Amino acid sequence: MKCKWSSKVNNELTCSYEAHENGYCIFHKKNKTKKENEEVIKLIKKKKISDFSGFIFEENFSINDIVNYNYNELNFTETIFIKEALFDNYTFKGKIIFNYTNFLEFTTFINSKFLYSTVFNNVIFNKKYSKEKVFIGVVFKGQNLVMDSVHNLPRMDGIKFDECSKFILLDTKYEKEDYISGKINYRIARNQANKIGDLERIGYYYYKERYYGSKTIKASDYPTYKDYLSSKFFDGLSKYTVGYGERPWNILIVSVLTISIFALLYMIIGVRTLDNELIRISIDELKHYSLIEILDTYISFWYFSMVTFTTVGYGDMLVTSIIGKILVSLEVFFGVTIGAAWASVIIKRMIR
Structure with missing residues (x-):
């Protein structure tokens, strides 16, 4: 009688050795003497x-x-x-x-x-x-x-x-107590990929190295708690906005979210057209607007937010309030910064 062992990951893999009384050969038998x-x-x-x-x-x-x-x-x-x-x-x-x-x-x-x-x-x-x-x-x-x-x-x-x-x-993958091992092993993989020119995997290894490296950042490693918080902040910013320079799609997602959020804020504070008409949605009178009206207005503000974010600024819509000017300034700053990040990531990947 053949041993009844069979692989759990390959149905075609079985044992050809003779079985003992328990149905298994001596190699696959448990609790051997x-x-x-x-x-x-x-x-x-x-x-x-x-x-x-x-x-x-x-x-x-x-x-x-x-x-x-x-x-x-x-x-x-x-x-x-x-x-x-x-x-x-x-x-x-x-x-x-x-x-x-x-x-x-x-x-x-x-x-x-x-x-x-x-x-x-x-x-x-x-x-x-x-x-x-x-x-x-x-x-x-x-x-x-x-x-x-x-x-x-x-x-x-x-x-x-x-x-x-x-x-x-x-x-x-690594659990909390082994994050340092993850950082080191992915660094070794990245170094070897660099050495042989394995361009397809360098980015993946670098992201994983930074990912586990960020989880090993401790306050005790820095002279002041302020330095620690600064390091954590910029590490998180780099991770979620540009994926440590390896995930350009993150930038597009952040850009769309930024434009959408500012469009919502503009819709609340209001923007004037060239005819001096104030366009806004009043929160207090929200129930008086239909869904179509709200969507149509939001699309107009999304357009305004988009040209502000990209610093094009066609001038067909203007903010006149102090709060509006502050929001526009912030969005322009975010737009310039994110645009520069996008360019650097793309150029980095092209050069690689």
Whole structure:
């Protein structure tokens, strides 16, 4: 009877080994005895197994003591390491796949060397060790190192990439206590993208680096609380208006919102036409206006707000009150500032 294990992420992936009484082979069996765990290691060495899909390692796993044979690929899809998983001081001589792999205890790759592409997809590291530098001394010479949707990814300080290696870091999120790790890892990804000219991802990495960096800003890092508030303010302004220079659509959204809000304010205080006719909507008499009248008036004020924001100022509508002049001055200032920000973002992306 064949082992009844089957993959939860790939319906076509099943086990071809013979099952024991419980329906699972020795590799996929849970709660193995000490003797059975020793037998697992012996069988791996004897059969020179390179596909560890769904295997459950219940004792410390040291790749140097186990995988000392040739292979084209090591596949750890849905592999569960219940105790320590030690990959340090090892040379990976084939493609490596960690797909939905679960490291329940400490894991380390210190001083290892990767000669081919390596994928970490939906891998779960133990959160307790997320601040550990488990990749120190790693030399990566493969084509691609992909980290996609990795949970509790430890800091990657100390990893050395070949000049042609691509580091792809996607959808890897961090919780509050690990924001510094997120900042560092996305910075490493950005630096490598800059080195190899991976222009498509530089902006994404920079945004993520700044995003997590903003969450690590502390008052204790500044000489005065005023400096801290100033830093937080300008960081937030940069984030929501220009997306740290990487999201130009944010500027368009901010522009439309600014124009719309000022149009509403103008509609309340009133604007005069060249015929000296005052156009406004009285809040006290709002119930006397139809929806069509309100919309028609608002469109006129939106037009006025638009030409004010863009500093065109056709002159067919004028503000005469003090409050109106203050609002116009503010909107012109916002328009000039946002326009300059838009130009700088576009030029930056074009130059890149």
